[in-house]
Amino acid sequence: MSGRNGVRRDWTLWADGRFVVTTPAVPHLPPEEGCHVLVAPHAPPPHAWADPDLTAAAFGLAARVCGVMERLELAPWFNLQANGNWGLLPGKSPHFHIHVYGRRRGSTWGQPVQLPLAPGTFVYPPLPEADHVRLAAALAESLSDSWADRYACHVDDAQIPTALNDPPHRDA
Numbered sequence: 773m774s775g776r777n778g779v780r781r782d783w784t785l786w787a788d789g790r791f792v793v794t795t796p797a798v799p800h801l802p803p804e805e806g807c808h809v810l811v812a813p814h815a816p817p818p819h820a821w822a823d824p825d826l827t828a829a830a831f832g833l834a835a836r837v838c839g840v841m842e843r844l845e846l847a848p849w850f851n852l853q854a855n856g857n858w859g860l861l862p863g864k865s866p867h868f869h870i871h872v873y874g875r876r877r878g879s880t881w882g883q884p885v886q887l888p889l890a891p892g893t894f895v896y897p898p899l900p901e902a903d904h905v906r907l908a909a910a911l912a913e914s915l916s917d918s919w920a921d922r923y924a925c926h927v928d929d930a931q932i933p934t935a936l937n938d939p940p941h942r943d944a
Contacts, residue, residue: 782797785908794809795899796810798896802897808871809872816868818865834870834872836914840907844910848875848877852870861890
């Protein structure tokens with residue numbers, strides 16, 4: 773899809789009140805190696821360890837996205853990454869998100885993902901529009917509102933220490 777001035781933009785595949793699933797206009801992998809999807813909270817913390825419950829829910833959602841992609845035969849294997857290194861570059865700010873790399877059988881099968889070293893150093897074609905449509909429809913069907921109830925982390929606030937050295941609060 774093109775945005776203003778003909779600049780390509782990411783495609784939203786699915787969203788709810790907490791998360792959005794997109795596929796980038798310029799993925800990190802060439803199509804012969806795989807496909808690229810992002811799972812991100814609408815209000816992301818700077819890194820995964822800033823909000824462990826949100827991180828757990830995001831990885832639960834990413835795993836479900838992998839299952840849908842596998843059923844659609846977009847890829848037989850997946851790598852999940854939440855590294856965020858480019859957010860540390862000058863002029864950038866880190867924000868937690870998960871990369872879902874669908875891996876295809878080919879010359880790099882069984883090897884680590886060879887990621888670009890920096891933004892703007894790669895130009896790979898996006899996921900074909902027909903696959904966007906299929907994936908968006910399958911995610912809408914598979915990820916009902918009840919997914920969050922199955923994968924959300926429920927924490928009793930009374931069990932959370934107020935400081936690192938404080939013991940959990942317990943009723944006497």
